[in-house]
Amino acid sequence: MNQQVPTETTFGSISPAEFFYRNRQLAGFGNPSQAVYSAVRELIENSLDSCEDAQRLPSIDVRMTSEDSDIIRICVSDNGTGIAEEYVPRAFATVLYGSKFHNRQRRGTFGLGVTMAVLYGQITTDSPVIVHTQYKGSQGKEYALFIDVETNQPIVKSSRPLDREYDGTSVTLQLRGDLKRAEERIIEYVRLSTVSTPHAQILLEVDGTESLKSGRWWNIHPPPVISSNPHPRAADLEMLRRLAQNNGEKRLQDFLVASFQKVGIKTSSRFLKFVSFDPARKVSSLTRDDFGRLSTALRKFDGFENPDSKSLSPIGKEAFLAGIKSTFNTVSVYYSSRGPSEWQGNPFIVEGVIAIGDAFPRSDIPILYRFANRVPLLYDSSEDVLTKTMKRLNWKRYNVDSSAPASLFIHICSTRVPYKAAGKQSIDTIPEVETEVLSLMRDLGRHFGKTTRKSEKALREGKKMREYARAFRHLAKFGADLAGTDEVPSTSRLVKQLFEVYPDE
Amino acid sequence: MNDSNRASIKLTDLGKQIVESILADRFPVLEIPDRNTSNIVYNAKQNRFVLGDSTNIRDSSNINHIRSFTQLTWVASFAKQLLAASRTSSLRDLYYSSEAFDVVFKDQAESDRIVTDLECVTGLPRESFGIFPDEHSSIYGELVMRYTVPGYDGREIDLTISPDGLPIGPALMTAEPIRTDAEIVLAVESGGMFSRLIETKAWQRFKAVLIQLGGQPPRATRSLIRTLNERLDLPVYLFTDGDPWGMHIARVIMSGSANSAHIENLTTPGAVWIGVTPKDIVSYSLPTEKMNNADLKRLDELSRDVRYSDHEWQKHIEEFRKLREKAEQQAFSRYGMDFVVDTYLSDKII
Numbered sequence: 137m138n139q140q141v142p143t144e145t146t147f148g149s150i151s152p153a154e155f156f157y158r159n160r161q162l163a164g165f166g167n168p169s170q171a172v173y174s175a176v177r178e179l180i181e182n183s184l185d186s187c188e189d190a191q192r193l194p195s196i197d198v199r200m201t202s203e204d205s206d207i208i209r210i211c212v213s214d215n216g217t218g219i220a221e222e223y224v225p226r227a228f229a230t231v232l233y234g235s236k237f238h239n240r241q242r243r244g245t246f247g248l249g250v251t252m253a254v255l256y257g258q259i260t261t262d263s264p265v266i267v268h269t270q271y272k273g274s275q276g277k278e279y280a281l282f283i284d285v286e287t288n289q290p291i292v293k294s295s296r297p298l299d300r301e302y303d304g305t306s307v308t309l310q311l312r313g314d315l316k317r318a319e320e321r322i323i324e325y326v327r328l329s330t331v332s333t334p335h336a337q338i339l340l341e342v343d344g345t346e347s348l349k350s351g352r353w354w355n356i357h358p359p360p361v362i363s364s365n366p367h368p369r370a371a372d373l374e375m376l377r378r379l380a381q382n383n384g385e386k387r388l389q390d391f392l393v394a395s396f397q398k399v400g401i402k403t404s405s406r407f408l409k410f411v412s413f414d415p416a417r418k419v420s421s422l423t424r425d426d427f428g429r430l431s432t433a434l435r436k437f438d439g440f441e442n443p444d445s446k447s448l449s450p451i452g453k454e455a456f457l458a459g460i461k462s463t464f465n466t467v468s469v470y471y472s473s474r475g476p477s478e479w480q481g482n483p484f485i486v487e488g489v490i491a492i493g494d495a496f497p498r499s500d501i502p503i504l505y506r507f508a509n510r511v512p513l514l515y516d517s518s519e520d521v522l523t524k525t526m527k528r529l530n531w532k533r534y535n536v537d538s539s540a541p542a543s544l545f546i547h548i549c550s551t552r553v554p555y556k557a558a559g560k561q562s563i564d565t566i567p568e569v570e571t572e573v574l575s576l577m578r579d580l581g582r583h584f585g586k587t588t589r590k591s592e593k594a595l596r597e598g599k600k601m602r603e604y605a606r607a608f609r610h611l612a613k614f615g616a617d618l619a620g621t622d623e624v625p626s627t628s629r630l631v632k633q634l635f636e637v638y639p640d641e
Numbered sequence: 642m643n644d645s646n647r648a649s650i651k652l653t654d655l656g657k658q659i660v661e662s663i664l665a666d667r668f669p670v671l672e673i674p675d676r677n678t679s680n681i682v683y684n685a686k687q688n689r690f691v692l693g694d695s696t697n698i699r700d701s702s703n704i705n706h707i708r709s710f711t712q713l714t715w716v717a718s719f720a721k722q723l724l725a726a727s728r729t730s731s732l733r734d735l736y737y738s739s740e741a742f743d744v745v746f747k748d749q750a751e752s753d754r755i756v757t758d759l760e761c762v763t764g765l766p767r768e769s770f771g772i773f774p775d776e777h778s779s780i781y782g783e784l785v786m787r788y789t790v791p792g793y794d795g796r797e798i799d800l801t802i803s804p805d806g807l808p809i810g811p812a813l814m815t816a817e818p819i820r821t822d823a824e825i826v827l828a829v830e831s832g833g834m835f836s837r838l839i840e841t842k843a844w845q846r847f848k849a850v851l852i853q854l855g856g857q858p859p860r861a862t863r864s865l866i867r868t869l870n871e872r873l874d875l876p877v878y879l880f881t882d883g884d885p886w887g888m889h890i891a892r893v894i895m896s897g898s899a900n901s902a903h904i905e906n907l908t909t910p911g912a913v914w915i916g917v918t919p920k921d922i923v924s925y926s927l928p929t930e931k932m933n934n935a936d937l938k939r940l941d942e943l944s945r946d947v948r949y950s951d952h953e954w955q956k957h958i959e960e961f962r963k964l965r966e967k968a969e970q971q972a973f974s975r976y977g978m979d980f981v982v983d984t985y986l987s988d989k990i991i
Contacts, residue, residue, distance in 0.1 A: 600704060607707045610744065612663055614714035618656020618721055625663040634668075634702055 151288035153230075156252055156558075157259060163252045164559030170515075171256055172208055172313035173321050174559070176200070178249030179212035179307055180326070181511060184333055185243050186216025186305065188449075191357055194336035198326070201343050202315045207261055213306035218271035228254055228267055228307070229283040229290030240363045240447035241549050243511050249560075253309060255283050260312035264293050269305040276300030315342070321514055323348050327463055328505060328512030332451055332547060334459035353462035354455045365397045367443035368407075368434040369481025370552070376431050384420035391419045398441040407437050435480070443483040445476035448549050450485045451510065457489060460545060466493035468591070470583045474576045479568040484550035486572050490580040492588070496541035501531045503543040506563075508553045513561055520562035522546050525573045534581035535588040542584060546573065605631045645724050648770055651763045652721045659714060668702035671710065674761045678899045681947055689908040690897045690948055692761075712755045713762070715744045720759065720770035727791055729771040729811050732756060757900055766860065766904045768811065778862040779806035779832075781839055782850030783823050784869075786816040804839060806853060814861035818872050824848040825990065826869050828912075830856065830881040830890060834970045834981075843982045847990055850875065857890055857898075863907045866894060870909045877909050878990055883917030883927070884967035885939040888957060896948045915989040919960035922968045925985065928975050929966035936967060 156163055164174035180196060187194035192215055199211045219227055228251060244250070254265040270276035280293040300306075319342060326338050330351030335358070337351035366375065379395045386394070392404045399407070408415045411433040413426075422430070451459070453471045460469055473487035496503050506513040506522050517523045526544065536542050554564040563569070608627045616624040662669040674680070675695040684691040701710045719738060723730055730738070736752040739745070746752040756767050767773075784800045790812045797819060800807055807813065827849040829835050835853035838844060844851050850869065854862065870877050879894060881887030891914035901907055922929060932940075943949050944958045961967075973981035 604704055604707055607711045608701065611659065611669070611701060611707070611711040611714050614711065614718045615656050615659030615663070615669070617718040618652055618714065619660045620653055620656065621660065625660055627663060630663065630666060630668060630702075633666075 151286055153251075153255060153283055153285045153288040157255055157285065160252070160256065162558045163249065164515075164561065165252060165256045168206070168312065168314040169317035169321075171260075171311060172200075172210070172315055172318035173325070173514075174249070175210055175253035175256065175309065175311060175313075176212070176318075176322050177325055177511075178244070178253050179210065180329065180338065181243035182250050182307075183212055183214030183216055183305070184329070184336060184510070186218075187214055187336070188216075188358075188361075190215075190217040190303070191360060192216070193352070193355070193357055194333070194338075196336065196338045197341070198322075198338065199341045200315060200322075203310065206312050206314065207310055208313050208315050209308065209310050211306060211308040213304065215302055215304040218269045218303045218305055219267075220271045221274075221277060224267055224269060224277075224279055225281055225290035225292050228265055228279075229281045230288055240361045241449050241509050241551055243509050250307070251283070253311070254281070255285070257309040257311035258282055259285075261310045263310045266308040267305065268298060268300060268308075270300040270303050273303065319347070325512055325514060326350055328507070328514075329510075331456075331459035331463050331505070331545065332507045332510040332512060334451070334455050334462070350463070353458045356455070358449050358452070358455070361449045362446045364444050364447045365395055366551075367478070367481035367483070368392070368396045368399055368437070368440050369443070369478070371396065371431055371434045371481070373427055373431045376427050376434075380419050380422065380427070384418070386419050387415060388413060388417045388419055388422070389415035397444050403439060406439050407433070410437055410439070442476075443478050443481055443551075445483045445485065447551050448476065448483055448485050449510070450487050450549050451507075451547055452487075456487065456545070456547070460489055460491055464491060464493055464543075465495040466491045468492045468587055470580060470587065472576060472579045472583070474572045474579075477568060477572050479550075479554065479566045482550050482552040484548060484553075484569065484572075486546065486548045486569070486576050488544060488546040488576050488580055490542060490544055490584045492542050492584070494541060496543045498539070498541050500537055501526065502536055503541075505543060505545045507545065507547040508555070508560070508563060509549050510547070511560070513563075515559070515561040516556070517562065519556060521565040521570055522548070522563060522573060524565060525570055526577060528574070529577055529581060531581065534585035536581070536584060544577070544580065546576070548573070601631070601635050604634070645727075645769070648763070648765050649721060649724050651765060652717050652724075652770075655717055655762065656714075656721075668700060669710070670701065671699040671713070671762060673697045673699055673758055674903055676757070676761065676899055676902065678946060681899055681902050683947060687905070688910045690902050692902045709755060709758070712739075712744055712746065712752070713758050715739065715742055716752070716755050716759050720767075720772060723771035727771075729773055731773055731775045733775045735772060760901075761903045764903065766901070766907075768814065768860065768864075771811075773811050773861065774859040776855060776859055777808035777810060778855050778858050779835065779853040780809050780813070780850065780865070781806035781835070781852075782821075782844055783848075784821040784850050785819045786813065787819050788812055788816045790815060800850070806835065806839065806851070809852075809859075809862050809865055811861065814865055818869060821850065821873055821875070822848065823850045823875060826850045826852060826866060826875045826877045827986075827990070828852040828854050828858075828866060828877065828879050828894070829970065830854050830887055831970055834880070837978075838982070841979065841982050843986065846982070847986065849878075849990075854881070854890060854894075857893065860901060860904070860907055863894055863909070866912070867906060867909045870911065877912035879912055879914045880916065880970065880986075880989075881914070882967070882969045883919065883922050883972075884932070884969075885936055885943055885958075885961060887917065888914065888961075889939075889943060892948055892954070915986075917968055917970065917972070919957060919964050921985075922964060922966060925973070925976075927968040927972040929968045929972070932961075932965050932967050937962075937965075 165171045183196045184194055195215050197213045201209045203209050264280040264282050266280055268278040275297050276299050278298040279295045282291040284291055326340050327350050334354035340348040383391050389404045392399050457469050469489055469491045471489045475485040476483045504526050554566045556562045556564045612627045613624050659669045674692045675697050680693040680695040681690045682693045699706050699710050701707055732753050736749040760767055782800050785797050787797045832853055838851050869875050879891040881890050895910055895912045897908045940958055973985055
């Protein structure tokens, strides 16, 4: 996504804020119901990320009220880190500003979403966003903020000290939208969010009544994800130039070692020899062409080790299964995962669960639930690599048909998920990703086929035994009638004896 | 009711055998004589066909047997109740009664088969358990019988009482023949011919007790024919359609069926099949129909059947095969309403 981020050079005459408002469908604010959904979603994701930073089990309250028929007030509160005073205005009211330009798995990517929600609310209702936050136990503070669309700068309308019970942030905004049509999706989103983040608890309240309380299916916080430098293969021209800006004084070799993971003295020497650059050259002396050559070579050079997966946070077997089993009525579940692998220097892991349960709709192919970096994806499924890959498989071979309702939960996590658009609803078809997803689905399918065959057999055997036991009980009863005795002999011992040896025959 | 006591004791013994087996931690097992046609042998002493030595084992530890084993036990307990209450039941009644006991039969054919199994196991005909078929043959003629069934015990009945004939049910089957002016028994296959013979007073002319068989006759009818033959010494003439099926109706009355080869006192070995024989079809120039595949296949089966091993019967089969035509009893109507009585039967009954 980074290379698609507009910069001042590309859009010299309009600000990012203005660009995104004009193209709001890119960020998922294309129509009134989607706008409500996207705003809630962005706020929840920010809160979840913030709780993860704080290493706290998230408790998130979402309250929505429809003030006027189509003006909706959304308030999302969390128990996360809170935001330090100096960052608040820019974090909420500057497009493309945020804490997320790090190379690690996050729900949000680069601080576009929430600001977009703020912008959308401001333009449709002319009201500011209210941010109430408390950071590291200091005095809580409440802000009212606007965005200056033309300059992409925050305007602080008011700010005042206001106590808060604990660290965390509450964001309140108003926007014009369609709550009725969005509500169902929001409920689904919240439910699925607690599948992919099972240690979180989310409360959803609409017009003062509790609509859903979901989560805390798992009490262990996932280990903290570790931020790391980008992998050299991920270094496109733009990233390279940005990194170089702050390191003009460094020697080229030192710059590479300091800026990238998996690059030490040895590797960097070999690489610079490969691309014939002087290791001692000053970074500031590099021309645009030099950067171009460097960037191309970094991607081609095969001497780099695979990227680190420390910066990934897969859901994990137990937590994922706990989330699914608590949310859906399942009969059996099976977990599998693939990776870590990489696409263009970005590490990723795919993990998935295939679940059988009567609650799932009957269909010839499993019902697919998609997750990316622990975020459920609800829109644009037909374009998604997960959907496409699932449809490629012949599920009949794995015994999936309408008689055995199954569903598939697939989670892909990466330092950079290859979304198709800034709205983050579907994942692009990247060959490396597709290959891993295909293998994962096959593994899940094979296991499913095995278990259904086994359970079908067990079911048949069980049915046979019950029928036999029933017939045999009748036999004993009629026999007793015939013999003229009131005491019907017990048959259970003989039946047990017969069926204990039966499976070995 | 000596007979009924005997049946009741047999059924009780069957129940005891099952209960004792289960109490001893053994799966109950039954041995049932094999009723396949390949297991029918001629018994010269009884002058009838009986079941051979081959038997089937019904083992309750076999999942494929348990169902029919349980059904058999239920039929037995049902029969015992009938006996205890001096009641009777038709085969169809029995089939429907099973539902109240949580016993499932696929269809009546299955429950009928289980009843036959019970006969084989106990060696007693189902009639002695009070179980009778649904269909009835009819009888008409100058014959007086005395009922032995409860409620009618001792009452006499003249079989010319109704111009439609009287149905042969459990009561008539067990009734005693008292006296008769008739000299023969004439059993005919179809209801139409039966009515014709009553209307035209053929029974007077031939001094005959008329019996309508109605296809393959129920056992009660066969049993009654035998009784009349033995007790009143009346010769028995059998008049059926001129096809393999008609011929076999006659043959079963004479020598028994595979399904009841295990039962005594049903056959009338001295009965005579007067026709319609294949020779009759030719010599009376009867209107015919072509034999179909089923007819020809039936001829093949009969030609291999032990009951047809006699030269005379093989000859009939051979003639049918050559002719490849068949004729019904009614075919004589071609020559007028009275032809069958005036000409054909007069020729045949000597």
